[in-house]
Amino acid sequence: xxxxxxxxxxxxxxWVIIAWVVGMIAVVATAPKVSSQTDEAAFLPKxxxxxxxxxxxxxxxxxxxxxxxxxxxERSDGGALTDGDKAAxxxxxxxxxxxxxxxxAKIVPPSDQFGFSPDRKYAMAMIEVDKxxxxxxxxxxxxxxxxxxxxxxxAGSTELKFQLGGPAAQALDQKDASGSAEGIITMATLLLxxxxxxxxxxxxxxxxxxxxxxxxxxxxxxxxxxxxxxxAFDLKSTPVLMAILIVVVLGVGTDYFLFLAFxxxxxxxxxxxRKDAVVNAVGRVGEAIASAAGAVTIAFAAxxxxxxxxxxxxxxxxxxxxxxxxxxxxTLAPAxxxxxxxxxxxxxxxxxxxxxxxxxxxxxxxVVQKRPALVAASSGAVLIALSVGALSYNGLFDMAGSSMPxxxxxxxxxxxxxxxxxxxxxxxxxxxxxSTGGAKLDxxxxxxxxDKLQGVTGVSKVYVPSAEAKSVSADGTTAQFTVMLKDAxxxxxxxxxxxxxxxxxxxxxxxxxxxxxxGLTSVYKDINLAMTHDYKLVFxxxxxxxxxxxxxxxxxxxxxxYLMASVGLGFSATLGATTxxxxxxxxxxxxxxxxxxxxxxxxxxxxxxxxxxxxxxxxEEAREGRSPREAAREALRHGGPTVAAAGFILAASFxxxxxxxxxxxxEFGFAMAFGIILAAFVMAMFFTPSLTALIGNxxxxxxxxxxxxxxHGQGGRPAPVAGSHGVPExxxxx
Numbered sequence: 209x210x211x212x213x214x215x216x217x218x219x220x221x222x223w224v225i226i227a228w229v230v231g232m233i234a235v236v237a238t239a240p241k242v243s244s245q246t247d248e249a250a251f252l253p254k255x256x257x258x259x260x261x262x263x264x265x266x267x268x269x270x271x272x273x274x275x276x277x278x279x280x281x282e283r284s285d286g287g288a289l290t291d292g293d294k295a296a297x298x299x300x301x302x303x304x305x306x307x308x309x310x311x312x313a314k315i316v317p318p319s320d321q322f323g324f325s326p327d328r329k330y331a332m333a334m335i336e337v338d339k340x341x342x343x344x345x346x347x348x349x350x351x352x353x354x355x356x357x358x359x360x361x362x363a364g365s366t367e368l369k370f371q372l373g374g375p376a377a378q379a380l381d382q383k384d385a386s387g388s389a390e391g392i393i394t395m396a397t398l399l400l401x402x403x404x405x406x407x408x409x410x411x412x413x414x415x416x417x418x419x420x421x422x423x424x425x426x427x428x429x430x431x432x433x434x435x436x437x438x439x440a441f442d443l444k445s446t447p448v449l450m451a452i453l454i455v456v457v458l459g460v461g462t463d464y465f466l467f468l469a470f471x472x473x474x475x476x477x478x479x480x481x482r483k484d485a486v487v488n489a490v491g492r493v494g495e496a497i498a499s500a501a502g503a504v505t506i507a508f509a510a511x512x513x514x515x516x517x518x519x520x521x522x523x524x525x526x527x528x529x530x531x532x533x534x535x536x537x538x539t540l541a542p543a544x545x546x547x548x549x550x551x552x553x554x555x556x557x558x559x560x561x562x563x564x565x566x567x568x569x570x571x572x573x574x575v576v577q578k579r580p581a582l583v584a585a586s587s588g589a590v591l592i593a594l595s596v597g598a599l600s601y602n603g604l605f606d607m608a609g610s611s612m613p614x615x616x617x618x619x620x621x622x623x624x625x626x627x628x629x630x631x632x633x634x635x636x637x638x639x640x641x642x643s644t645g646g647a648k649l650d651x652x653x654x655x656x657x658x659d660k661l662q663g664v665t666g667v668s669k670v671y672v673p674s675a676e677a678k679s680v681s682a683d684g685t686t687a688q689f690t691v692m693l694k695d696a697x698x699x700x701x702x703x704x705x706x707x708x709x710x711x712x713x714x715x716x717x718x719x720x721x722x723x724x725x726x727g728l729t730s731v732y733k734d735i736n737l738a739m740t741h742d743y744k745l746v747f748x749x750x751x752x753x754x755x756x757x758x759x760x761x762x763x764x765x766x767x768x769x770y771l772m773a774s775v776g777l778g779f780s781a782t783l784g785a786t787t788x789x790x791x792x793x794x795x796x797x798x799x800x801x802x803x804x805x806x807x808x809x810x811x812x813x814x815x816x817x818x819x820x821x822x823x824x825x826x827x828e829e830a831r832e833g834r835s836p837r838e839a840a841r842e843a844l845r846h847g848g849p850t851v852a853a854a855g856f857i858l859a860a861s862f863x864x865x866x867x868x869x870x871x872x873x874x875e876f877g878f879a880m881a882f883g884i885i886l887a888a889f890v891m892a893m894f895f896t897p898s899l900t901a902l903i904g905n906x907x908x909x910x911x912x913x914x915x916x917x918x919x920h921g922q923g924g925r926p927a928p929v930a931g932s933h934g935v936p937e938x939x940x941x942x
Contacts, residue, residue: 335374455861475492
């Protein structure tokens with residue numbers, strides 16, 4: 209199949225190139241525009257309590273709102289706010305309201321009940337943004353910028369300092385921070401790929417070809433296809449997609465190009481002319497590339513089963529990108545190699561036709577051949593030892609705080625509010641008590657119920673609803689209890705407090721009523737529940753599907769099982785190493801709650817590529833008639849350089865995330881880079897070949913791993929391209 213694909217591409221190379229360029233331009237030009245979601249609640253299904261509580265709020269208190277932004281006032285000299293300052297704040301709010309800033313629905317000035325800190329050094333005004341603007345990251349960021357600029361301008365003539373915080377301001381600051389991060393990551397990744405591939409092949413053009421295939425053609429085409437799919441299937445989009453997409457497309461695209469280029473050069477050295485070398489390279493590694501891309505695509509696509517819209521958005525988008533990139537690697541890259549003279553591809557290198565000694569990888573192969581049990585035990589022990597660290601993993605939910613530098617204004621406001629008010633004042637929780645039979649609530653029962661809520665560990669203050677405070681619905685059937693927590697809304701302590709608050713709110717609700725707990729912390733609690741659901745559903749299904757792909761590729765029911773065991777150890781070892789570095793050594797309180805899923809996405813899915821490449825070469829060498837131990841030696845000798853180069857480039861690409869300047873990107877960059885290093889240099893180089901050598905030919909059961917000359921790409925030499933010379937010229941002449 210892949211031999212025929214190679215023949216087709218070589219015969220029609222220019223048509224393939226033109227089709228890719230025209231198709232990419234057409235997709236980009238016609239693709240719809242999509243906007244990113246910024247509201248965490250938008251990623252939760254409707255059956256979770258936090259979402260049901262929001263629905264109660266919208267029904268019972270249509271004019272009420274959860275502030276999208278918080279304006280923090282303090283005196284420029286740091287002193288206590290005076291009555292004159294209070295009047296100035298009221299005038300500033302009136303002036304901003306009169307400006308009718310696009311997207312601003314309401315501004316509530318600081319009140320004596322809620323708006324001033326106990327020491328009177330801080331005051332906060334609550335700002336409502338139109339709901340339509342809240343669903344679009346770019347739009348809510350634009351609204352926040354307008355509010356921030358106008359507020360600072362109006363405060364300039366007073367003794368007040370105006371700063372903007374809250375979700376809208378965080379969206380603005382995150383947009384600025386992520387924009388800078390994307391630029392840094394893209395440039396660093398580009399330079400790394402060009403430099404490393406260029407050094408590997410001692411060539412200028414070889415370093416540029418994966419950039420051309422992946423970044424210039426595959427990435428724009430992927431983005432267009434993702435936008436089409438997002439609109440067609442009503443998927444959500446997340447702000448983190450773009451930065452991740454760049455590295456995924458460039459990373460796997462470079463991997464697949466290297467798989468092809470190493471085989472292309474190998475066939476040239478064997479005496480094939482340029483076109484035959486391309487055909488034979490596609491015929492020999494096409495199945496490995498397709499299988500690797502299939503495993504990655506299924507791992508990504510399985511996230512559509514996630515409860516969280518964030519992963520439902522990431523999964524299909526990345527799956528589409530991998531499919532497009534793999535198609536480019538199997539068609540566009542070979543077409544370019546077919547039309548560019550080999551000398552130009554490897555220029556200015558002069559020894560590219562000389563077979564290198566590969567002394568290091570030959571030596572590694574001999575070690576695996578002679579002592580497979582020791583190698584398997586040693587590499588397995590490394591993975592198990594690192595996995596122990598995963599037991600200390602602690603998930604955190606402060607996405608804004610971990611994905612932005614601490615000096616961003618929204619982060620400064622968050623810290624000041626935690627100091628001046630309670631840490632939970634920035635986003636209080638609400639308990640909605642509703643009548644189940646339609647009868648009016650008894651206000652006399654409110655105080656006793658509030659006292660029960662006040663007794664929950666982690667609760668700072670509970671405000672009893674009253675008609676004057678407009679916290680009882682117009683029909684009297686629903687009351688809102690505002691609950692200030694002692695800890696920051698995204699902290700694990702606050703989530704524990706809301707867990708206990710829910711139990712008390714439900715269990716102590718007066719007869720004939722039911723309670724729902726709302727607020728950002730309640731949302732995080734439900735995200736935690738959704739993640740637990742995903743671990744139990746998504747991981748097993750993705751694992752079984754990848755297992756099936758491996759079984760089909762290898763025609764074996766034995767090898768796939770220990771390959772998946774290797775991948776599982778790689779996952780736990782990566783999580784363990786990241787936990788040890790950041791929690792134990794770096795003294796962070798935890799890692800981002802999504803870190804296990806991200807490690808699954810990139811280390812498990814993409815890292816499987818290297819196992820597939822090595823196991824495919826092992827099977828190929830076995831079919832040439834070599835013994836299991838000899839096959840392991842030859843697989844490392846020939847496949848080792850490819851895996852090492854691809855793994856090093858991808859690890860370095862992910863490592864560029866550590867340059868982004870925030871905690872989350874540093875954790876993500878380290879975890880992905882370290883995981884890829886484990887996948888390439890421990891699992892693929894040592895663990896997998898040594899286990900295969902130990903198991904012997906039984907690894908290929910019920911297939912026939914040791915059948916020599918079994919078809920194209922396994923041992924038999926493919927026929928030359930029609931129209932080429934019957935006896936290939938030395939490749940150096942072409």
